[in-house]
Amino acid sequence: MLFSVPQFLVGLFLLIQGIVILIQNPRSPLHRAFFIMQFPVFLWLTSMGIASYSTQDAKTALLLAKIGFLGVTCIPIVAYTFSIYYTERWNQKKIMYAGWIITALIATFINNPILVTGVTLYQWGYYISLGPLGFAVVALFACAMFAFTYNLFIQYKTAELKERRWRLMALISGSLAFLAAMDFLPSFGIPFPFPPPGFLFVGTLITLMGYFIIRHRLSDITIILGKTIGYVLLTAVLFLIYVSIFLTLSPPNENTRVFFTRALLFIGTLYGFAFLKNKSQSLIDRLFFREKINFQSEISEFNKELRNLTHPETLLTTIFIFLKEKLRIESSVVLIFQPQEMRWNVYKNDDILRIQTTEATISREFQKFFIEHPELLDIRDLTPESKTNSILAKINKLLQSYNGRLALPLAHHSAFIGFIIIGKHSSLKEYSLRETLALNHLSVPFSIAWGNAKLYERVQNAGKLKDDFVSISSHQLRTPLTVIKWSLSLLQNIFKPTDPEAQDLLNTMDSSVEQMTTTINQLLEIARIEGESKKILLAPVQINELLTQVRAIYGPGMDRKKQRCDMKLPENQISVMAYKEYLTTALSILFDNAVKYTPINGAITCAIEKLKDRRCAVIRISDTGIGIPQYAHAHIFTKFFRAKNALSLRPDGSGLGLAYAKMLIEKQGGEIWFHSAEEKGTTFFISMPLAKSKR
Known part of the structure; x- marks a missing residue:
């Protein structure tokens, strides 16, 4: 009895999961296919579980085992059917129908010894025994699960980069189903020391597939x-x-x-x-609530929401939900015109944001007409006489193709966008003049929102292209720089030119290559940090010691310029929560700037202050250098920005250092800011959270 509980619970959970997803959209073929996939699995787990572990009578066990095996026989074809609807590989429908026919034929032999010979008693309970036709079920299982996994693999290979992680998880979970084949072993007399665990793999697969429907579909x-x-x-x-x-x-x-x-x-x-609910609801709406929905007020409120939507898919999802949930319009389609390809992108709202493409044989006159006349068209107004007009005839064809009643043109900035095709209403027989006028007010706000969403998408893509260019070009530059640096090293250390001018020239070249290498490394590191979403692991770092180490690195440079460095550090060590490598780099950038932009005989001061009330430590690095002009204060942490006085003094800088330092500090949860006046020097402050003291 104890062994049947896990199987029963898994089966019950999967059935409930199927019902939950079916409830979300009962009309969806995908959701129906998912629910149908749950049912034979539930039948298998409950019936065979009870037969195996809870029945003492062989006759009862055989009856239950046969019921459960009917579910097992159907699992391969229902899983394959689901994969076709999930991956939208409609060209496999003929194979699917053939699979259903084969499954039905095998099921007719359930009471024949050629398929089921009886039950065998193992130490953990009764289990079904299969005859020669049982091998056909195994073959059907192997073929169907191979096709199931193949469909998921093709979907993974063709998915966009951002979707690949989820598609890979779906593929891996699909591959788990092959492990369920071990449940066939006891059926052919191969003993198992424990109950077959195949139900766990099938349960994992179906649970994950249910999650993917919710995660990636219009749910x-x-x-x-x-x-x-x-x-x-x-x-x-x-x-x-x-x-x-x-x-x-x-x-x-x-x-x-x-x-x-x-x-x-x-x-x-x-x-x-x-199932009578929808029919009765529609009848009640028609009889008593014809004027219940105020189209004008609903659309007016919805137009306010459109202003905040910046993603095309989110915009389409929102309009479909609004039309269906708020206005009770049963079906709607959005057609977006692609002028370069002369095709329609057809967006439907079945259970997913489904997109198809069809040929759009429309002329410039057609586009110009709807740019100048973006008024809603009613199929009732398209009389036989008007259909002789080529433009209106095409609209009539579009409405008939998508079972539409109304066509709402979309245009923005003298550009034709497409149409919203509006189908029949759940309670209204026909749309009145009041409803059509209200729907007409949806055109302009949606067109503007669509234009803004596409513009935002282009801006994002441009930013990504820029980052990719920086990253790729930086990687490409590294190789020739390495070769140049290696060649310079050979010239300086092995060939050793005797001409002092040649030696100076080599030293200058070596310095320039070193600077270029630093710039490229910073570019690559900035690109990596910007694209990194996971948090870094912070640890206690003693900043007294770290600041002393960084100061020692720049000691020779300060000595050459006869600069004084005052280290005002507290006697007790102060520990902060930081990533040591990042904090060291940020401090090095600030020290390097202080040395470079402070004149000969200038002064640099380093200090640490512990602020207990804010639970942080503030590192202060001051100099008596050229300072930062007032106009440059707002841009000093911007990549590639350099103030004019800095350019005049050191024209070879990259403008990346402070932007990089700010990024590193903020990545650790710290803050960086400065005080500066031109010709009076600059003070940079870094605030880092204190580490918890050990008691």
């Missing part, structure tokens, strides 16, 4: 959870009604199990008639 998890809770509460209410009515009127004489079975049958019967 709102809050809606799913809300509806699920609603159905749970409704079931509880129906059970209480059953108890209060039937138990009061006719107290049961049977045992508790029979009573609960009848209660479940009562609730199941009521749910069985749930």
Whole structure:
């Protein structure tokens, strides 16, 4: 009995998961396919689980095992069917139909010894024994699961880069299903010392696939959870009604199990008639609530939301939800014109944000007409006479192709965008003049939002291209610089030119190569940090010691310029939470700038202050250098920016150092700022959180 509990719980969980996803969109072919995939798995796990571990009678065990094996027979083809709907590989439908026919033929032999010979008693319970036709089921399982995994693999290979991680997880989870084949071994007389664990792999696969539907499809998890809770509460209410009515009127004489079975049958019967809900709701709406929806006010509120949407897919998802949930429009399609390819991008709202492409044979006159006349067109207004007009005839064809009642043109900045095709309403027989006028007010705000979303997308792509260019070009520059540096080293150390001018020239070249290498390394590091989303691991760092080490590195440079360096460090060590490599680099950049931009006989001061009230330590690096002009204060941490006085003194700088230092400090959770006046010097401050003291 104990062994049947895990199988029963997994089966019940998968069935509930299928019901939850089906509730989200019962009309969706994908969601239906997913629910159908759950049912044979539930049948297999519950029936064969009870037969194996909870039944002492061989005859009962055989009956339950046969019921469960019917589920096993159907699992391969329902999984393959789901993969076709999930990956949208419609060219495999003929193979799918053939698989269903083969499955149905095998199922007819369930009472024939050629398929099921009986049950075998193992130490952990009864298990079904298969005849020669059982090998056909195994072959069907292998073929279907191979096709299932192949479809997921093709989807992974063709996915965009940002989606590949999730597609790879789907592919790996699909591959797990092959391990479920071990459950066939006891059926052919190969003993198992423990109950077959294949149900765990199938359960993992289906759970992950359910997650991927919710994660990557047009599904709102809050809606799913809300509806699920609603159905749970409704079931509880129906059970209480059953108890209060039937138990009061006719107290049961049977045992508790029979009573609960009848209660479940009562609730199941009521749910069985749930399909009448939509029909009855539509009838009630037509009879009593024709004017319930105020199109004008709903669209006016929705237009305010459009201003905040900056992603095309989010915009499309939002408009579909609005039309369906708020305005109760049963179907809608968005057509976006692609002028370079002369094609329509067709966006539908079944269960996913489905996109198709069709040929768009439209002329410039067609586009110009709707730029100048962006008014909504009603199919009722397209009379036989008007259909002789080529433009109106094409609109009529579009409306008929997508079962539309209204066509709402979209245009922005003298550019034709496309149409929103609006289908029939759930309660209105026809759209009145009031509704069409209200819907007309949706065109301009949506067109503007679409234009802004596409502009934002182009800006993002441009930024990505820039970053890619910087990263790739920096990598490409590294190789020739390495060769130049190696060649200079040979000239300086092996060939050793005797001409002093030649030696000076080589030294200058070596210095320039070193500077270029530093700039490239900073560019690559900035690109890496900007693209890195994970948090770095911070650890306690003693900043007294670290500051002393950094000062020692720049000691020779300060000595050459006869600069004085005052180290005002506290006697007790102060520890901060930091990433030592990043903090060292940031301090080195500030020291390097202080030495470079402070004149001969100038002074540099380093100090540390512990602020207990803010739980942080502040590092201060001051100099008496050229300072930063007032106009440059707002741009000093911008990449490639250099103030004019810095350019005049050191024209060879890159303008990356301070931007890089700021990025490193903020990556550790610290802050950096400065005080400066031209010709009076600069003070940079770094604030880092204190490390917790050990008690």
